Amino acid sequence: MTSESASTPGIDGDYEALISTTDVELLKRAWRNEKAAPEILHFESALIQRIRGQIQLMEETxxxxxGSGIDPLSVSLYQMDLDRTQYLLRSYLRIRLQKIEKYTFHISNNSEVQSRLSGQEKGFARRCNxxxxxxxxxxxxxxxxDNYRDILKQSLISEENDMVPEPHLDTFVVxxxxxxxxxxxxxxxDELLEMKPDDLCIIHYKSIRERVQEGEIDLV
Amino acid sequence: MAGQSDPHQSLFSAEEVEFIAEDETVEIIPNLRMDALNFICGDFGPFFPQIATQVPLWLAVALKKRGKCTIRPPQWMSVEKLTQVLEAERDSQRMFEQLPFHYVEISRLLFDHARDDIPDVYMARSLIEDIRDVRFHKVETNLETLTERAFALKINNLSAMEVNIVRPFVGRALQAFYKHDSLELIPDQERVSDRRPQVANNATRRHLRR
Structure with missing residues (x-):
């Protein structure tokens, strides 16, 4: 049963999941990245769908x-595994909701950021807004x-939307x-940086944001 | 330590760091017969009495709590190895000796739940505490050398707990250097109004220094 659910990532063509890494490992990585990044990252829809499927299967199991009199010790261990995965999933989704709440005006004005949200998150962002x-x-x-009634501007003479909280991309991350x-x-x-596998670095987020998104660098 | 003054700034709580460490594998020797466990996070077992097997730390602790196994402490937790590490840490000023990324959490969990499986548990415990202190002292001293703008700072060999403690302080310090040194002087979006006088201030200071 579990082996069956573990084979689904192959169908999605997720190369990384195919070679050895479990979905839980990938979820943990996504969770840590999301927690450490100042901005909201792309929703991991394929991964979350797989994890949801696995959690459901495990709940049924x-x-x-x-009910069937299998030794209570293994049942409680299966339950622990289930709890750990559910915790990760909930925490991942919650951090995203918190970010959406915090930057709701920024998100509603920016279609690129909106494209990073899942369908449900878009609905939440809209209602929040x-x-x-x-x-x-x-x-x-x-x-x-009258001059001060705009929700996005300090006053009518402001040229830009200067009352919109935005994520700080100038933060430093590990x-x-x-x-x-x-x-x-x-x-x-002008500085150049070289990184070996497993090098640990405190770094300016802007410089690596694309690499985080592409999965070359993990935030910790 | 400045990092500790504002613990809420740290991204991961101590419990979360421990949660992450609980996925590290350890070797256990079960004393029961149990079928393989096909977990979402991977497959473990089957378990046979007296036959060692590798499991994640959380599973080891769960079995241990129920008296179903003994845990074999990792190599690096022997008194001999820890003594070497401590000496090496004391001898060198800068480089840190290699211990696992999660050595603090792993040893803490084992001391809490598997004391009877660790030889010389008191000695091992106090050695780890000493190593922690020596290393932390070095981290603090090294932080004092941080005096100018840097875009990236390599901190290889720092452990997970150490990273978590210094993160808020170092992050803010580098951000402050960055901001004060930055040519375009990016205004802080969240506090535009009360920033203005300060920005002017920084600009003059930057001039003087060049």
Whole structure:
């Protein structure tokens, strides 16, 4: 049963899942990246779908086991494994929701960021946006002079949307490279950096954001 | 240590770091017969009495708590090896001796749940504490050398717990250097208004230094 669910990644053509790494390992990596990155990353839809399937299967198995008189020790161990995976999944989804709440106006104005969200997350972002807008409108903005009523601007003379909290890409993150990375340029400097596999580094997030997305570097 | 003054800034809680470490494998010697376990996180077993097998730490601890196995402490946790590591740590100023990334959490879990499986448990425990202290002292001293803008700082050989403790402090320090040194002086989006006087200030300071 578990071997069957483990073979599904192959069909998706996920090369990495195919060679040895378990989905839990991939989820843990996605969870750590999401936790450490200042901005919201691409939703790992294929992975999350597989994990959900495996969790469901395992829930059924545990139920079956506990009804059929299989030794209670193994049942409780299966339950522990299930709990650990569910914890990871919940935590992953929650961090994303927190980021969506925090940057809701930024997300609603930026289609590139929106494309990183899952369908359900998009719905959540939209509702969040509407609620917050209505709340601010009713409690504050409607009582201000006309010039200051815009929800995205400090006042009408502002050229840009200067009241929108955005993620800080200038933060420094701790990361580990997964493979040898030839000298690459760091954002905004002439310095070149080389990374060997497993090198641990504190680094300017902007300089490596694409590499995190491509899976060459993990955040820890 | 400055990093400890604001623990809420750290991304991972101590429990989360421990959670991650619980996936490291250890060797156990079961005393029961049990079929293989086909977990979501991988397949383990089958288990036979007196036959050693590799399992993740959380599984080892769960079995140990129920009296179903003994845990074989990893090589690096022997008093002999720890004594060597401690000496090497004391001798060198900069480089850190190689211990597993999660040595603090692993040893802590084993001391808490498998004391009777560790030879010279008191000695081993106090050696690990000493190693921790020596290493941390070095981390602090090395941090004092951090005085200018850097885009990347290699911290190889730092352990997971050490990374977690220094992360908030070093992250903020580098960010501050970055901001103050940056030519375009990117305004802080979240606090635009109260930033202005400060920005002017930094600009003059930068001028003086060049």
């Amino acid at each position: 545990v139920e079956e086991f506990s 509407e609620d917050l807008e209505r709340h601010l409108e009713e409690s504050v903005l409607s009582k201000l002079p 990361c580990k490279s997964r493979r040898f990375l030839g000298p690459f340029q760091l954002d905004g400097s």
